[in-house]
Amino acid sequence: MNTYDVVVIGAGVIGSSVAFHLAKFGAKNVLVLDRDTIGAGTTSQSSGILRTHYSVKENVELARHSWQIFNNFAEYLGDDEASCGMVKCGYMIVAPEGDKLEPLRASLNQQREQGIALETLSQAQARELLPIAQFDDAALIGYEPEAGFADAYLVATSFARAARRSGVTVRENAQVNRVLIENGKVVGVSTSIGDFKTSMVISAQNIWTPELAGWTGRELPVTPERHAVLALECDAAKYTFSMPVFKDLASPGMLYCRSYGGSQMLVSEGVVGESLAAAQVEQGDIPMDYVVEVGAQVAERFPAYEASGIASSWTGVYDVTPDWNPVLGKLPGIEGLVVGYGFSGHGFKLSPTVGRILAQEALGMPTDVSLAPYSIERFHTGRLLTGKYGLGAVS
Ligand SMILES: Cc1cc2nc3c(=O)[nH]c(=O)nc-3n(C[C@H](O)[C@H](O)[C@H](O)COP(=O)(O)OP(=O)(O)OC[C@H]3O[C@@H](n4cnc5c(N)ncnc54)[C@H](O)[C@@H]3O)c2cc1C
Structure with a gap:
């Protein structure tokens, strides 16, 4: 059975950004699995709008950092041919x-x-x-x-290409059937192309996150x-x-x-x-x-x-999600599991920074922007990130 340092589930704009950033921060042995093809999920349906306007100040911070990356995309990716279509x-x-x-x-x-x-x-x-x-x-x-706006599919494929060039393995048409957990620790994934050992899984499954809820027995509202x-x-x-x-x-x-x-x-x-x-x-x-x-x-x-x-x-x-904002970070009580889901119609503009901070979190590095406000715990503590305009994608 092959062993990977990190396995990423999903190669939408979020999973691809995570994969690129894992490599950027020095991870050597990364596997990305998507049951379809890169960007073929909800990413390919995006309207692609990029703004920092939000009524939730934490989102402004994520969008602002992300804009700097979009604005300098090819150089940031180290790929002259990369474009976000801005x-x-x-x-x-x-x-x-x-x-x-x-x-x-x-x-x-x-x-x-x-x-x-x-x-x-x-x-x-x-x-x-x-x-x-x-x-x-x-x-x-x-x-x-x-x-302005950009092209979400182009961004996902550019991140994935840059990740591959840095040594990440991206497998399409490969479905994760289960995350393997023993004594509260991630030990691997079981997939349609075989089982792999790993102690770190990052789920970027978007609307398919209920599968992860089933594998872990956790409530992951979406x-x-x-x-x-x-x-x-x-x-x-x-x-x-x-x-x-x-x-x-x-x-x-x-x-x-x-x-x-x-x-x-x-x-x-x-x-x-x-x-x-x-x-x-x-x-x-x-x-x-x-x-x-x-x-x-x-x-x-x-x-x-x-x-x-x-x-x-x-x-x-x-x-x-219940407050129209994403859940980002570790799932408490399960060692080696990080999630990024629940973007509620506004995840594209956040994707560069979200990928960056999820990779930092998985590698045990300090994160550029705090993940704490986006914790799954907020649905229990009541510290919701509800926007000033009510429920909807402005947030
Ligand atoms: C109509 C529309 C308009 C939008 N407009 C904007 C906008 O203007 N600005 C903005 O910022 N955002 C916008 N968004 C939101 C943004 O596009 C999304 O937040 C973003 O693309 C989500 O990316 P993702 O990687 O989380 O999800 P996805 O692209 O859906 O990727 C998830 C991937 O996980 C894979 N997967 C899931 N489960 C498994 C499994 N078990 N095994 C293997 N693979 C699995 C899927 O195949 C899929 O490819 C819009 C979204 C829509 C639908």
Whole structure:
């Protein structure tokens, strides 16, 4: 039976980042296993938005560190050909008078205290940056110039490629059937390609984390939740790459929008989605009622989109925890088991730093950012990381 120093379960953007960072910190004998292919899970369904705007200050810290890596991606990976596909177009967030106004003000102030470069814009300034939108109801407009979007699949495959170049073994089409635990210590994994000895497992299984709960007998709360994404085409109002990502706290669905392909609009709701009975990433139906409802919200903000059509659409699944924030770190009571799951629709922008700190934790190093707030224990102690905007992917 082969022995590995660390085994990583899952090669999405999180597992691939973990694997790269394990090698970066000197781990020599690392195995990554994915039952599918690299990035083929929920990572390939991502909208890819990168921002540091969060109402939970711990998340700002993770996003800020991650942005520095995205901004310098090829050099950080030591791979001239690596790209994260970044479009640095900025991020604009708008609140009208009402219950979202003070949460937005407080979040922007918090971000400034954390050293994030931010501007508050007048309606006229906002119109200049995003001329296809109207801002008559906007009471507060935040703008983060150093933000934008990137390609999550490209990031996962780039991390995995860089990990492989540093000696990590990545096996696709290899399913983990069980983590082997003896006397409270991890001793190996049993998989579809054989059993392997290891004293350290990092699970990056996302919506499939209930499998780990079954193997360990631990409660690991997570709900698979399906969300729909639409790409709209409007001849009269193209959403170009130079226009910022837009978050509309005035809309009932707390819409987010961005350029798609340099002319279309990618749009989705930022609220609770459809709970699924089991983990699965197959495409779901997008009811016409939903399309009409989102279309009406889009037209409120982007009047020319009244006459838009759907160019394409897809569904994706979030791994939602009770407070819409991830669980990161060791599972208490089991030696040699680290988890990173529950990203609740906002894990891509955190992935570089999450991979870094999970690798540091597994290797017994100090972590760049504290894992303590993200401990599974918070669901028992009540120290939840619930965001100021309520439940939803802004967090
Ligand atoms: C529609 C949508 C839009 C999003 N938009 C954004 C956004 O704009 N910005 C942002 O920051 N985030 C966004 N996200 C969230 C982000 O994409 C995810 O948080 C991130 O991609 C999750 O990566 P992951 O590695 O945890 O999961 P996954 O990519 O799902 O990877 C998990 C992997 O584990 C493997 N696996 C599981 N169990 C086993 C097993 N037993 N054996 C072997 N392999 C196993 C699976 O095959 C899978 O490949 C969005 C997500 C969706 C669905």
